Amino acid sequence: xxxxxxxxxxxxTTDVKIxxxxxxxxxxxxxxxxxxxxxxxxxxxVRLKERFGGKVTVITMGPPQAESALREAISVGCxxxxxxxxxxxxxxxxxxxxxxxxxxxxxxxxxxxxxxxKQASDGDTAQVGPGISTHLDIPQVTYVKKIEKIxxxxxxxxxxxxxxxxxxxxxxxxxxxxxxxxxxxxxPSLKGMMRAKSAQIVKWTAADIDCDPQxxxxxxxxxxxxxxxxxxxxxxxxxxxxxxxxxxxELVQLLKDIVI
Amino acid sequence: xASITVILNKCTGCTLxxxxxxxxxxxxxxxxxxxxxxxxxxCGACVPACKFAAIELRKDAVGTKDLSGxxxxxxxxxxxxxxxxxxxxxxxxxxxxxxKKLGCKLxxxxxxxxxxxxxxxxxxxxxxxxxxxxxxxxxxxxxxxxTEVLVSLIEEYxxxxxLCGATVIGRSLxxxxxxxxxxxxxxxxxxxxxxxxxKLLLQTRPAFGGNIMATIITPNHRPQMATVRHKxxxxxxxxxxxxxxxxxxxxxxxVLRSRTSLLDIVEEVEETVNLSEAxxxxxxxRGLGGPENFAMIKELAKVLGGAVGSSxxxxxxxxMPYSHQVGQTGKTVCPKLYIACGISGQIQHLIGMQSSKVIxxxxxxxxxxxxKVATYGVVGDIFEIVPALTREFKKMLKK
Numbered sequence: 001x002x003x004x005x006x007x008x009x010x011x012x013t014t015d016v017k018i019x020x021x022x023x024x025x026x027x028x029x030x031x032x033x034x035x036x037x038x039x040x041x042x043x044x045x046v047r048l049k050e051r052f053g054g055k056v057t058v059i060t061m062g063p064p065q066a067e068s069a070l071r072e073a074i075s076v077g078c079x080x081x082x083x084x085x086x087x088x089x090x091x092x093x094x095x096x097x098x099x100x101x102x103x104x105x106x107x108x109x110x111x112x113x114x115x116x117x118k119q120a121s122d123g124d125t126a127q128v129g130p131g132i133s134t135h136l137d138i139p140q141v142t143y144v145k146k147i148e149k150i151x152x153x154x155x156x157x158x159x160x161x162x163x164x165x166x167x168x169x170x171x172x173x174x175x176x177x178x179x180x181x182x183x184x185x186x187x188p189s190l191k192g193m194m195r196a197k198s199a200q201i202v203k204w205t206a207a208d209i210d211c212d213p214q215x216x217x218x219x220x221x222x223x224x225x226x227x228x229x230x231x232x233x234x235x236x237x238x239x240x241x242x243x244x245x246x247x248x249x250e251l252v253q254l255l256k257d258i259v260i
Numbered sequence: 261x262a263s264i265t266v267i268l269n270k271c272t273g274c275t276l277x278x279x280x281x282x283x284x285x286x287x288x289x290x291x292x293x294x295x296x297x298x299x300x301x302x303c304g305a306c307v308p309a310c311k312f313a314a315i316e317l318r319k320d321a322v323g324t325k326d327l328s329g330x331x332x333x334x335x336x337x338x339x340x341x342x343x344x345x346x347x348x349x350x351x352x353x354x355x356x357x358x359x360k361k362l363g364c365k366l367x368x369x370x371x372x373x374x375x376x377x378x379x380x381x382x383x384x385x386x387x388x389x390x391x392x393x394x395x396x397x398x399x400x401x402x403x404x405x406x407t408e409v410l411v412s413l414i415e416e417y418x419x420x421x422x423l424c425g426a427t428v429i430g431r432s433l434x435x436x437x438x439x440x441x442x443x444x445x446x447x448x449x450x451x452x453x454x455x456x457x458x459k460l461l462l463q464t465r466p467a468f469g470g471n472i473m474a475t476i477i478t479p480n481h482r483p484q485m486a487t488v489r490h491k492x493x494x495x496x497x498x499x500x501x502x503x504x505x506x507x508x509x510x511x512x513x514x515v516l517r518s519r520t521s522l523l524d525i526v527e528e529v530e531e532t533v534n535l536s537e538a539x540x541x542x543x544x545x546r547g548l549g550g551p552e553n554f555a556m557i558k559e560l561a562k563v564l565g566g567a568v569g570s571s572x573x574x575x576x577x578x579x580m581p582y583s584h585q586v587g588q589t590g591k592t593v594c595p596k597l598y599i600a601c602g603i604s605g606q607i608q609h610l611i612g613m614q615s616s617k618v619i620x621x622x623x624x625x626x627x628x629x630x631x632k633v634a635t636y637g638v639v640g641d642i643f644e645i646v647p648a649l650t651r652e653f654k655k656m657l658k659k
Contacts (some may be wrong), residue, residue, distance in 0.1 A: 036341050063298065063319055071338025088261045093445075095439060121588055123467065125447035130403075132433035139519040140403055142432040157524065160583070161428050162536060163340075164528035166400075170520040181582045218262035218302045220322045222444030223483035228280060228305035228467070228474050234614055237635040244644040248652040251620065252637060258597045258618060259540070259564055259653065 001054035002111040007038040009069040010122040037117025043185040046077035055079040075188035075196035086205040091218025096133025103211040114175040133175035270314035280309030330341035330482040334419040347425035353496035361454040373399035385496040397516040404518040424486035444478030445485040540566030547602020551579035589614035605630025
């Protein structure tokens with residue numbers, strides 16, 4: 001089974017601090033990590049390989065330093081890694097990003113399953129996974145919380161919904177975006193870390209992936225940011241003092257209009 | 261390819277752009293801004309930040325499309341088992357305002373089976389026109405037929421704007437549609453408006469975990485598509501007797517075919533109130549000490565008719581199922597009232613709930629970060645305060 005996992009390198013939000021003077025993000029010294037949701041996609045890919053054989057190829061589009069995210073993926077069991085990196089991709093919105101990744105995936109050749117995290121923690125759009133499956137014209141299931149079975153070229157999976165979950169059957173090749181509930185990611189093994197260090201990372205630029213230059217980067221992105229501003233920071237409000245009975249009575253009065 | 265340049269004779273060295281850059285890509289050298297191309301992502305934040313028009317972000321001219329034929333505001337109205345989801349009413353309320361500013365019609369789009377009876381409901385919420393596609397193949401949501409039908413409708417009737425809920429279905433559907441019709445799509449908007457001059461849709465959304473807000477436009481593509489979070493917009497009021505023009509469409513099997521098939525829909529009983537739709541959420545965290553103590557959280561939620569949330573710590577400890585988790589790796593919520601009990605307020609949790617209208621925090625640690633976002637904070641023992649609060653609410657609500 002050929003499995004492709006798409007990942008993104010993002011700033012680690014546990015490190016994010018706000019500059020109290022300018023009220024903007026302090027990025028210096030913020031560590032970069034694999035998008036937390038993608039970690040579950042990587043784990044699921046490696047588990048599928050362990051169950052059905054085959055190989056896991058991890059792919060990312062990003063700046064050169066995203067290579068470290070790919071090495072981390074290799075350390076937990078991915079076999080091959082591809083970095084799609086070019087200044088020409090800068091300014092990509094989700095349309096251009098999913099187009100670029102779909103071009104790179106076409107170049108990789110035949111595959112059975114593409115796995116993505118349900119969304120990235122820095123953009124939160126959840127649009128790139130479905131975008132890739134649409135560019136490739138393959139079926140998708142989003143918010144997958146369990147891959148129940150795979151046989152005869154079909155997969156049965158559970159899609160998390162607001163009320164519970166749906167059980168869906170889909171032919172392969174297909175794309176799944178996964179939620180945290182799907183598995184518990186493993187830690188890298190010593191052998192994995194050694195492999196990650198020495199592994200060859202395939203590097204592709206725009207010229208390598210047969211893409212339309214007008215459909216990539218800022219030029220290929222329908223959306224454009226016109227303003228970025230910091231919302232007024234939420235101020236800590238009132239501290240209510242007293243014993244349990246007093247504070248409860250006061251809170252009930254304060255919240256009366258909302259609750260009724 | 262696109263390029264960004266600092267026009268040196270306009271740059272005054274004021275450093276406004278340095279502060280505006282979310283990627284730390286701008287520095288000053290000899291009192292002029294210098295952009296580090298290794299860090300710059302062409303996000304464009306610095307361009308409007310510069311008061312002297314000294315930064316130019318240039319896009320290569322991509323063949324411009326004729327956009328004049330696109331008009332009207334569409335709302336994709338999500339139904340499950342024939343019940344229109346409340347997010348659709350919120351979008352109709354917001355869509356009406358946008359349609360008024362543009363001087364165009366507000367149209368509801370509904371796909372499903374045996375949904376003829378929903379027409380009045382949508383008309384009463386202000387839809388001027390209703391596109392209805394009623395077919396057994398559309399009974400429950402499936403990516404393929406829903407995408408193909410919506411794409412066909414868009415290609416035939418050319419809407420200027422399409423709004424859709426940022427729900428499981430909405431996000432899956434419009435992400436596909438936007439790629440197919442070559443449209444711009446902005447996720448998870450919390451604010452929408454119309455630019456008076458260019459008549460463009462201004463889409464404002466949180467970025468970087470809600471620490472920064474970005475306003476996004478789609479200048480050269482149509483429709484302009486956006487998903488909108490729950491509970492951000494106000495529901496459209498009901499006007500009894502309001503009538504809409506009805507357009508019934510039928511599509512051939514080639515459009516309605518689905519590669520995936522739905523085998524079953526499972527509703528988990530534990531989830532009595534849908535977390536993202538709840539007006540009131542009572543959440544518990546590590547401070548509860550054990551799964552059995554969630555009983556008092558559930559009790560308070562029940563009295564208030566709200567939903568039960570949980571911090572990641574309590575989910576990871578196995579005290580609550582993942583479906584209740586609020587925060588970065590769980591759900592993003594913005595209820596009218598969020599009561600955090602024994603939750604310290606790690607940034608990952610705050611990201612998921614800080615846009616709630618009123619936040620009450622109860623925690624024994626006065627330095628807990630949750631108090632920084634709380635409208636009302638109570639420093640004390642949750643085991644005393646939560647039950648007392650439940651009793652007081654019961655008294656007031658006469659339950």
